[in-house]
Amino acid sequence: MSGRFYRVTCPDCENEQIIYGKAATEVACAVCGHVLARPTGGKAVIEGEVTETVERRAEHA
Numbered sequence: 001m002s003g004r005f006y007r008v009t010c011p012d013c014e015n016e017q018i019i020y021g022k023a024a025t026e027v028a029c030a031v032c033g034h035v036l037a038r039p040t041g042g043k044a045v046i047e048g049e050v051t052e053t054v055e056r057r058a059e060h061a
């Protein structure tokens with residue numbers, strides 16, 4: 001199964017970014033560089049505020 005994606009708001013600049021829930025590398029905010037997700041070997045730790053969970057199975061067909 002595919003993983004989940006999270007819409008995360010950066011605590012520093014309020015930029016919204018979609019982050020994969022099992023990110024294997026650190027994900028930084030594209031605007032200010034604040035680390036929004038840290039890999040733990042399994043599920044990533046989300047550092048920002050999650051505003052939405054996005055299921056990835058319904059893409060535009």
Ligand SMILES: [Zn+2]
Pocket residue numbers: 010011012013014015029030031032033034
């Ligand atoms: Zn930011």
